[in-house]
């Protein structure tokens with residue numbers, strides 16, 4: 427990380443945790459994914475406030491680095507992104523489709539957004555409202571969430587309006603499981619459909635899809651999780667750099683006797699005399715309550731002075747308690763920072779210990795943290 431930190435918002439005071447977003451690592455991850463996908467183009471998926479890290483700094487850094495294709499979920503996200511990027515060249519795709527709402531369609535046209543049409547109804551509406559304007563077309567290859575069926579695609583592909591399809595895409599259901607037979611089935615179904623739209627660009631892979639050994643990258647890959655530092659190859663070492671660093675200051679320390687309980691409902695009991703540190707981060711900050719540590723189930727970890735220390739007891743709204751008995755005493759003074767996410771504690775580690783996926787960890791990062799952006 428460079429130390430060229432620019433602060434957003436007011437000064438940090440007291441127990442507030444620090445969320446540091448490394449924009450150089452974000453750009454390096456986007457470049458690495460682009461190199462792996464080449465000659466396909468690498469689009470950045472920046473929906474949900476760029477997975478919680480902040481769409482404005484993220485999109486500006488990626489655009490300056492040469493990214494010209496972006497995906498979001500909602501029309502308001504697309505319009506906001508267009509305003510952020512200003513005159514910079516950018517194809518912006520809106521994944522959640524076309525609403526039957528003339529004001530929304532007008533706003534989408536005004537901001538020059540490509541809707542990703544996801545049903546036969548949406549396709550018909552687009553042709554009726556905006557003839558001869560390009561759009562993306564989502565074909566369902568087995569996820570049954572959004573997208574027209576391959577049979578509907580065949581009908582559309584046989585009409586002259588098929589030339590208005592600028593991008594034909596589908597989405598993997600299980601690309602993070604390379605051995606899942608669904609990947610090959612979806613690849614085969616998509617291969618057949620894309621032949622129907624010879625003038626359109628084709629896109630299938632998300633982050634993990636880029637790593638599948640036997641599926642092509644087509645013309646465009648749509649990468650989110652990996653550029654934010656999540657591991658697109660679960661079970662294997664993470665090839666991405668860490669982007670998100672979360673550090674919380676210790677508010678206070680206490681020594682407890684064997685048998686002492688911690689937190690709401692006393693779910694953790696000290697097995698021996700322990701040193702405990704209380705930090706001002708809880709579930710209202712996005713440290714999920716499922717990261718709690720009980721007698722039965724170990725909780726998430728924090729890194730303190732190079733030692734991994736467990737969260738003990740229930741994570742509460744604004745606080746949690748860490749057993750720092752094994753950490754160096756010098757690293758555990760009040761005010762000392764503990765790492766909750768970063769170089770040592772990976773997003774995927776925290777997610778696994780909280781019974782969820784890293785995507786939910788990222789998108790839960792709250793606005794309550796003191797945020798700083800470095801690099802970019």
Ligand SMILES: *Cc1c(COP(=O)(O)O)cnc(C)c1O
Nearest residue numbers: 471597632633634648649650651
């Ligand atoms: C969110 C999303 C992506 C990005 O997926 P990652 O796994 O984060 O890379 C790509 N395509 C679609 C349709 C999505 O909804």
